[in-house]
Amino acid sequence: MINKSSLNSIVLRSGTYFSVILLVTSLLSTSYIQNSKALVQEDHEDYGYLKFAAYAVKQAYAAKQNNTVNSTTHIPAIAVGPKIPAKGYLVQEIRDHLYWVTDGMYNSMFLVSNQGVIVVDAPFTIGKNYLKAIAEVTKEPVKIVIYSHAHMDHIGAANMFPANATYIAQQETATILKDHNDTGVPAPTQTFSNSYTVKLGNQTLILDYKGVNHERGNIFIYAPTQKVLMLVDVIFPGWVPFRDLAIAEDVPGFIKAHEQALSYPFDTLVAGHLTRLGTRADVVTQMEFIKDLKSSAINATKMFANFTKIAGQVGGFSNPWLVFKTHDDDVANQCAQTMLAKWNNRLGGAEQYMSSHCSKMAESLRVD
Numbered sequence: 001m002i003n004k005s006s007l008n009s010i011v012l013r014s015g016t017y018f019s020v021i022l023l024v025t026s027l028l029s030t031s032y033i034q035n036s037k038a039l040v041q042e043d044h045e046d047y048g049y050l051k052f053a054a055y056a057v058k059q060a061y062a063a064k065q066n067n068t069v070n071s072t073t074h075i076p077a078i079a080v081g082p083k084i085p086a087k088g089y090l091v092q093e094i095r096d097h098l099y100w101v102t103d104g105m106y107n108s109m110f111l112v113s114n115q116g117v118i119v120v121d122a123p124f125t126i127g128k129n130y131l132k133a134i135a136e137v138t139k140e141p142v143k144i145v146i147y148s149h150a151h152m153d154h155i156g157a158a159n160m161f162p163a164n165a166t167y168i169a170q171q172e173t174a175t176i177l178k179d180h181n182d183t184g185v186p187a188p189t190q191t192f193s194n195s196y197t198v199k200l201g202n203q204t205l206i207l208d209y210k211g212v213n214h215e216r217g218n219i220f221i222y223a224p225t226q227k228v229l230m231l232v233d234v235i236f237p238g239w240v241p242f243r244d245l246a247i248a249e250d251v252p253g254f255i256k257a258h259e260q261a262l263s264y265p266f267d268t269l270v271a272g273h274l275t276r277l278g279t280r281a282d283v284v285t286q287m288e289f290i291k292d293l294k295s296s297a298i299n300a301t302k303m304f305a306n307f308t309k310i311a312g313q314v315g316g317f318s319n320p321w322l323v324f325k326t327h328d329d330d331v332a333n334q335c336a337q338t339m340l341a342k343w344n345n346r347l348g349g350a351e352q353y354m355s356s357h358c359s360k361m362a363e364s365l366r367v368d
Helices: 004-008 015-029 045-065 129-137 173-180 243-247 250-264 280-303 308-316 318-341 351-367
Strands: 091-096 098-102 107-113 116-120 140-144 166-170 190-192 195-200 201-206 220-223 228-230 269-272
Touching: 045 091, 091 129, 091 269, 098 129, 107 129, 107 228, 107 269, 116 129, 116 201, 140 195, 166 173, 173 190, 190 195, 201 280, 220 308, 243 250, 243 351, 250 280, 250 351, 269 280, 280 318, 308 318, 318 351
Parallel strands: 116 140, 140 166, 166 190, 228 269
Antiparallel strands: 091 098, 098 107, 107 116, 195 201, 201 220, 220 228
16 A cells, blocks of 8 residues: 655665666657557567667666665755656555555556456556456456556556457547547547546546647546545656656646646555656645746746847847747746756756746747
């Protein structure tokens, strides 16, 4: 069982491990998931990159556990999660037969009932270790598969589950998967618009769609008996979000999702990434981070509002893109400098991704 005190109990000292996390997340979140078919076809050349990434994570863990890696990057204690066993994944009961499974980079959850198992997502880096994790705690078969959203890094291994299972997704997710019909993942057999209650035997999950945030179709998944909320690619417990506010499709919706999350009476958060489970306090902390980011982006934009002055610095307006690029870089750099002074020691990854968050926020303030 997981208790709150165990969430921050281990100190991470591997800068190399941190770099691997950023590398792998970048691979899975940009060009490699744009060609989603590569994630599910092992003979595709891009699959080799994913295999390498998974291997690199495993090697980084081994080096950390053997104390063969020297620290090169400061990791705040709040970003530290439990140690991942040599088998490459960790499975733990949160409470009342609800389990989370993680490889230290991606995480998900499954719920065991007296009539079968409900699984949420199928992260590609975890892959068939997900099946091993389930088999460790139950002999019940997988009956229901829920897609949190359509991104292949989270559901790309779903074809390992039984073909006769019920596959559930929000309508927007189903549409995206249909439009990208080369993904190879099972198509949803049950869709919904706003809310859907999943019941299997003695267990229940509530699925809610509250509008676009990280991506169209990204849903809130709530286990009322266990008081556990799963919300993927929005909250990053102990860390700043992945670059560009987790490549948010809708920044105002992404911001709003924080308050929407807190409307649920949850105690534990399963966030999809990275090192540990979250709490309500993690949501509040990231809300504070986003509020500061917005304020810093506004102030930086005001500081560099004189485009005539910028044009004078770059030789005039003959190249408008150079003028705008200089402006955007100045805004991002000033915003990042302000933010890092407060957040570099509070959340993991701040130095690596702060400039991209500032750029994303400034752009949203300009066009949304």
